[in-house]
Amino acid sequence: MSSSWVAIDFETANEHRGSPCAVGMTKVVGGHVADTWGTLIRPPAGLDHFNPFNVALHGIAPADVTGAPGWTTVLADIAAFADGLPLVAHNAGFDMSVIRSASDAEGIKWPELRYTCSQVVARRTWKLLTYSLPFCADAAGIAFTDHHDASADATAAAEVMLAAMRAAEMTSLDDLLNGHQIRWGWMAPTGEWLGSQYRGHGTGAREPLPGANPDADPDGALYGATVCLTGKLTSMTRDEAFHKLAEVGAQPAENVTKKTTILISASQTQLKPGDTLSGKAKKAQSLLDAGQDIEVLDEDEFLRRLLS
Incomplete structure (x- = not known):
């Protein structure tokens, strides 16, 4: 039973998921934070440019990683800190894609690991x-208050998962995931992987929508969503x-509309609790209150979902 586990968070240098520039990890043992570890990372060659959008989020610049260890060294350190325990990440699809893509960029095999997502659990909580x-x-x-500091984010993800376990009155991740009908995700050195997702009654197959790519990954974070955009994005055109x-x-x-499942609030790079909502976001809140399955994403979260 998984009463011990490790939360992990990556920051990336640019829009490529294989460009990690920082990692933070928080180990949970017996329902309490037991240890933390983190490091800056020198991104793989060819993926090491720093996008101003990313730098504005996490504050890490090229000079900060000049003497930092590369991905091969950091991956070994990640494995050593985790010591075989399962991983937890908030929007795990993004963080696990960082591991896979950075490993591909360095020409090394993926690690063998099991993981789940505190964001998926939060939706059920x-x-x-x-x-x-x-x-x-x-x-x-x-x-x-330190969002996009990798170590702070890892600890926050750990605390969110612990709060969800308390809410469900469960002491192990296995029991929590089983109770919420969420599957474990995993990856293997063979190049195979499976995402951690809700598999409750009535979910069925996630069907592509008219005009969408029918060959897109059905386990992708945005697959099958009807998405409305309000405001102007800084990272790309509409x-x-x-x-x-x-x-x-x-x-x-x-x-x-009543068909909308995601609203991207592009007027804010990062949406924080207590922020004033736009007109469309207020409408989304009223639809949510009426029982509609709808969620608002800021630009930062939207970009992470794209990479998940």
């Missing part, structure tokens, strides 16, 4: 307008965003 880490931490009653959404199997939409 609380009814929120957005499930980004700051909002989940707020719902869990956790003080959290047309580029709509194209990327279609590529991953989502359906772009101009207005928030």
Whole structure:
């Protein structure tokens, strides 16, 4: 039974998921934080440019990683700290894709590991307008002000998962996932992997939408979603965003309706608890209150979902 586990969080240098520049890890033993570890990372060659958007989020610049260890060394350190325990990440699809893509960039095999997602668990625990880490931490009653510091994010993800376990009155991840009908995710050195997702009654197959890429990964974070965009993105044009959404199997939409499942609030790079909502976000809140399955993403969370 998984009463011990390790939360992990990566920051990346740019829009490529194989460009880790920092990692933070928090070990949980017997329901309590027992140890933490983290390091800056020198991203793999060819993926080591720093995008201003990313730098603005986490504050890590090229000069900061000049003497940092490379991915091969860091992956060995990650494995040593985890010591065979399962991993937890908030939006684990993103963090696990960092491990796979950085390993591919360095020409090394993926590690063998088991993992789950505190964001997926949070959706089964609380009814929120957005499930980004700051909002989940707020719902869990956790003080959290250092979003995008990898070590702080890993600890916050650990605390969110612990709060969800307390809410469910369970002491092991296995029991919690079974209770919420969430499968474990895994990856293997053979190049095979499976995401950690909700598999409750009535979910069925996730069907692609008209105009979306029918060959997109059905386990992708945005697959099958009807997505509305409000405001202006800083990382790409509106047309580029709509194209990327279609590529991953989502359906772009101009207005928030009863079919909308995700609203991207591009007016804010990072949406924080207590922020003033836009008109469309307020409408999304009213639809959520009426029972609609709808979620608001800020630009940061949208980009991470694209890479998941």
